[in-house]
Amino acid sequence: MAHIAENFEHIKKTIPADVKLVAVSKTKSAEEIMELYNCGHRIFGESKAQELVPKYEELPKDIKWHMIGHLQSNKVKYIAPFVSLIHSVDSFKLLKTVNKEAKKNHRTIDCLLQMHIAEEDTKFGLDMQEVCEILESKEYAQMQNIRITGLMCMATFTEDTEQIKREFRQLHGFFGTIKEKYFSQDPDFRERSMGMSDDYTIAIAEGSTMVRVGSLLFGKRDYTK
Numbered sequence: 001m002a003h004i005a006e007n008f009e010h011i012k013k014t015i016p017a018d019v020k021l022v023a024v025s026k027t028k029s030a031e032e033i034m035e036l037y038n039c040g041h042r043i044f045g046e047s048k049a050q051e052l053v054p055k056y057e058e059l060p061k062d063i064k065w066h067m068i069g070h071l072q073s074n075k076v077k078y079i080a081p082f083v084s085l086i087h088s089v090d091s092f093k094l095l096k097t098v099n100k101e102a103k104k105n106h107r108t109i110d111c112l113l114q115m116h117i118a119e120e121d122t123k124f125g126l127d128m129q130e131v132c133e134i135l136e137s138k139e140y141a142q143m144q145n146i147r148i149t150g151l152m153c154m155a156t157f158t159e160d161t162e163q164i165k166r167e168f169r170q171l172h173g174f175f176g177t178i179k180e181k182y183f184s185q186d187p188d189f190r191e192r193s194m195g196m197s198d199d200y201t202i203a204i205a206e207g208s209t210m211v212r213v214g215s216l217l218f219g220k221r222d223y224t225k
Ligand SMILES: *Cc1c(COP(=O)(O)O)cnc(C)c1O
Pocket: 024, 026, 047, 068, 069, 154, 195, 196, 197, 198, 212, 213, 214, 215, 216
């Protein structure tokens, strides 16, 4: 097993107290997750509903599970009973489904809107106009079972740190605009989920409030298992 506890102690020192660490545990075993859990960590992120559900069932119930990967509407029902935050709301259709499934479970589910920032066009996400359309719609105004608590983005996969910095800065700018226009009276709208193992320090410098770190904590992922 990789040195998960040591990695955790090291990474924690590099993250300010007001920035949340989401431990990305996709492909990792219950044992590996428990090693971090036993260090006191409780926030874990998964990118697939079909992997998240069995882990939720098997592991301690005080874990806060975050959904961070692209989510299909037809999978929302499986995670709606327990998911603590969905980072990856990238369409109005998905938001409507989350609201509907949350209602069935008598819950309010916290969501981030995933914005398309990366210069590469392979990443999912909304643009500024789509975000405005959602937030100005009558349907959104009537949604009782979701709460939008901020924005999420993924930077381009590149070694060019200036480009990554630009993209994070752009998300922070979008956050300011959206906050002022739609959430100025709403303290719950406060999160910028940005930064992964390779770029979380840049993200924190650019105003991240939530970093999603996987391989730096758990070691490289093996997708062949
Ligand atoms: C896998 C994943 C991460 C973590 O990636 P690492 O490079 O291992 O830190 C973060 N965010 C999302 C959306 C992911 O899918």
